[in-house]
Amino acid sequence: MNADERRFEVLRAIVADYVSNQEPVGSKALVERHNLGVSSATVRNDMAALEDEGYIAQPHTSAGRVPTDKGYRLFVDKLSEIKPLSTAEKRAIRSFLDGALDLDDVMRRSVRLLAQLTRQVAVIQVPTLSRAAVRHLEVLPITPSRLMLVLITDTGRVDQRIVELGDVISEEDTAHLRGMLNQAMSGQRLTDASVRVAELPDEVRQDLRDPMLRVATVLIETLVEHPEERLVLGGTANLTRNVADFPGSLRQVLEALEEQVIVLKLLAASRDPGRVLVRIGEENEAAEMRSTSVVSIGYGSRDNPLGGLGVVGPTRMDYPGTMAAVRAVANYVGEILTGR
Template sequence: MSSADERRFEVLRAIVADYVRDNEPVASKAIVERHNLGVSSATVRNDMAALEEEGYITQPHTSAGRIPTDKGYRLFVDRLSEVKPLSVAERRAIRSFLAGAIDLDDVMRRSVRLLAQLTRQVAVIQYPTLTTSTVRHVEVVGITPARLMLVLITDTGRVDQRMVDLGDVVTEESVARLRTMLNTALTGRRLADAAAKVAELPESAPTELRDHVIKISTVLVESLVEHPEERLVLGGTANLTRNATDFPNSLRQVLEALEEQVVVLKLLAAAGDSRTITVRIGEENEAEEMRSTSVVSIGYGRLGGGHLGGLGVVGPTRMDYPTNIAAVRAVANYVGEILSQ
């Protein structure tokens, strides 16, 4: 890259920084005064003219300063050489806050609340994808002589409880036999495979337990199939209203789109693995309703060749990308660590 191109990028960087901070078009005089670029105001004006001609910045009003375009934000993000790291205190607070979670649901809720607070954007996290989960253990607990509680635990930390009314008294010995039968058949299997195995259990069950196994299998299948309504948690939606001016005529449709699970799942589907941040800016978003937003996302956790799920933030294209990228990456790391334990 030539020295002139490098200088123009520094001008673009200054415009992005000032516009994100002040939400006002940036003039050449302000750039010279606020940023130590070592060039004259005339040179900055020429660079701004070149950047505008190439589509990186635009002039929203006559005689106004310039603001970045989606293309300008993209160049800025692609050339981020440094992402502002979170402080030691911030990292310690994240670890402490998430480590206090009591179960998977609590991890999900705490994660979005924390991420929304750190970034002041809308935070979203996807539950660990059940298709990649395996059965860690099935516990069978006698609640009454004729009623059992089934507890399904997966390797991703999901805990699902179901009650089974047997309609007949069952002994402690039979409960132990049922527990052994279920764990022998299901432990270590992926949930989809486990669901198919559960359906076969009545055929191989001892005659005296067959009726119990049929009732247990019918209930247990519900825990082994994907529940789309449980796959996402959102937090900080009200943060969008703080930046209503960033969504001229589109805030309502953005909010409505966020209510659609399928739209948000598609946003997270673009997330890379747990080592790679993905940033989609404005028109790069597939959903038309989301084209006034930017999405910063990443996968969390590792399982085989993939990741457990995705998390990220949604906000205006005028966002603090370095800070948001650092926060998303840090929270994802800690969520992955906690679930692996």
């Protein structure tokens, strides 16, 4: 092992101890707790070199050292492979997310799960409608003059709407409307589907024109609604467990999390479902987030990216475990919503 490799092992040991104990780490403790295979004098020299290079720093009140943002960055960059979760953990994630009823439930469950796994704040971007396509439209008669429309998109969104027809319609005619609507809409992006639906009242028999017009009006409202991009957050209270991790800035961080635009910007960079992105401390553009680290990834598929999800926490976090949890949850959410 050359000097650089040995120094990295010392840095790795400092990161491990500081993340688990929250206490600055001294050379004596490192030699006692880690099998570094060198004397405490060598460890002291290595720590002095790491400090000179800006990878560790000495808090003014203590003889020990703590990792800097630069030190965490080197540590993260040298994680050659993200440790996969155990089979039991994967099974628990899958069974928890498989129980979800609809898109909103998938989102809520995902952040709750990610916050529990990482003990940080979890955020997920709700898939934006503009990228969604119609998977299926169910048309169900509730009474002879009232229909329920259930629109299902390929992002897992389920919308239900009631249509008052003002007149009685037979089951046979209901089936005819259902067939025409699905033929026009299935597989279409929502905006294209709304254009097709608008043409249908002119294409049906005269006696079905009025019911089709009513159905089309309700559907177009549903299809072209574009709520602003939304975030679902979970586990905000986790930040308050260790206030010392955010010297003088915890309130700023909490306010920034409420400013959805800041977090959406952070997640916007995470479009790739294959790559976990880690932003540490000063690497975050938003000044309010510079005492935090953000671990994020895209979910969906490369052809159909649906959004980003991730975790916000202090720079003193378990990076390997957090990265593994973020990637695993993103995989399952992507599978559920793209129907793989």
